Amino acid sequence: MTKNDYIATPKRTKEILQTYDFSFKKSLGQNFIIDSNILRKIIEYAHIDKTSGVIEIGPGIGSLTEQLAISAKNVVAFEIDQRLIPILEDTLSAYDNIEVINQDILQVNLTEIIEKHFSPDQAVHIVANLPYYITTPILMGVLQQRTSIESMNVMLQKEVAERMAAKPNTKAYGSLSIAVQYYTEASIVMDVPKTVFIPQPNVISSVLRLVRRDQPLVHVHDEDQFFALVQASFKHRRKTLRNNLQTYFKGTLDKAQIDAFLRKADIDGTRRGESLTIEEFARLANTIYSA
Incomplete structure (x- = not known):
């Protein structure tokens, strides 16, 4: 042919x-x-x-x-x-x-x-x-x-x-x-x-x-919660990570608790979601959901 x-x-x-x-x-x-x-x-x-x-x-x-x-x-x-x-x-x-x-x-x-x-x-x-x-x-x-x-x-x-x-x-x-x-x-x-x-x-x-990949790039305690957290962090791209998380966790976590989790995960809440690596998102999700 x-x-x-x-x-x-x-x-x-x-x-x-x-x-x-x-x-x-x-x-x-x-x-x-x-x-x-x-x-x-x-x-x-x-x-x-x-x-x-x-x-x-x-x-x-x-x-x-x-x-x-x-x-x-x-x-x-x-x-x-x-x-x-x-x-x-x-x-x-x-x-x-x-x-x-x-x-x-x-x-x-x-x-x-x-x-x-x-x-x-x-x-x-x-x-x-x-x-x-x-x-x-x-x-x-x-x-x-x-x-x-x-x-x-x-x-x-x-x-x-x-x-x-x-x-x-x-x-x-x-x-x-x-x-x-x-x-x-x-x-x-x-x-x-x-x-x-x-x-x-x-x-x-x-x-x-x-x-x-033979294994996912990062280890997370709960994949559904991890992906939901990531989506929430990009919900309003111009907003800071802290503000997006406050909206997402409204009625579940207050501002002080969110700030405490961010400090524990060693992540600056004034950053925007687009600046976080997948490893940082995994660390934050594991910090929040293993508490």
């Missing part, structure tokens, strides 16, 4: 869309990639080889799926749009290492999928061009399942990718940065122009690489 025969070309993509009279659903955030070079770069950054198992989310008409099938041992792709299932059966018919499942990834038990479709010693990765409207729920849902997935390599809105990979004392840094980096090492590996999509999105995209 030559590069011109790949699904991810403007000509072939348009032919497939016309053959099946396919209309894009805005509600599903469908944007198909028409540049196979971009797809191969994504796969290269994901370190996919002939031993790898891959889970794809939202294969569309199979542009990325095809390139993954060429590079990986096997691919399991989850597509929520029933209309795309017969199209994928056609476009991917030349490959015997792809399983397409018509299911919402948010409803999937990934541990069961991994046990069923991949061998125990196989490295499993997520590689996906994610629908922008539901990027965060998908990624957080996967992370919170605590599976054996080694990495997630996903295309998403550049602004969201920057928030997930952000460091303290930057505008993009917030509770989402901490939630993602608690579980993974996050890095943006490339930007992707609008011109490689049909239809073209209104925003620039980035490819985010998330590598699972």
Whole structure:
């Protein structure tokens, strides 16, 4: 097969869309990639080889799926749009290492999928061009399942990718940065122009690489309370940490108690949430919730 025969070309993509009279659903955030070079770069950054198992989310008409099938041992792709299932059966018919499942990834038990479709010693990765409207729920849902997935390599809105990979004392840094980096090492590996999509999105995209940590970055006594405290600390970004905590703990802790906890955790309450590292947030949460 030559590069011109790949699904991810403007000509072939348009032919497939016309053959099946396919209309894009805005509600599903469908944007198909028409540049196979971009797809191969994504796969290269994901370190996919002939031993790898891959889970794809939202294969569309199979542009990325095809390139993954060429590079990986096997691919399991989850597509929520029933209309795309017969199209994928056609476009991917030349490959015997792809399983397409018509299911919402948010409803999937990934541990069961991994046990069923991949061998125990196989490295499993997520590689996906994610629908922008539901990027965060998908990624957080996967992370919170605590599976054996080694990495997630996903295309998403550049602004969201920057928030997930952000460091303290930057505008993009917030509770989402901490939630993602608690579980993974996050890095943006490339930007992707609008011109490689049909239809073209209104925003620039980035490819985010998330590598699972063997253990969460910090130890906390209670994860739910830790993440709630972090969110509260960013509730009003222009307010000090002390003020945000006073609002959050209103009726539970008074000002003097909050100040005492801040002193005990060795954190200046006049700082803003965006200046605290994840280690400092963990120390503060553990100080408050172990009292």
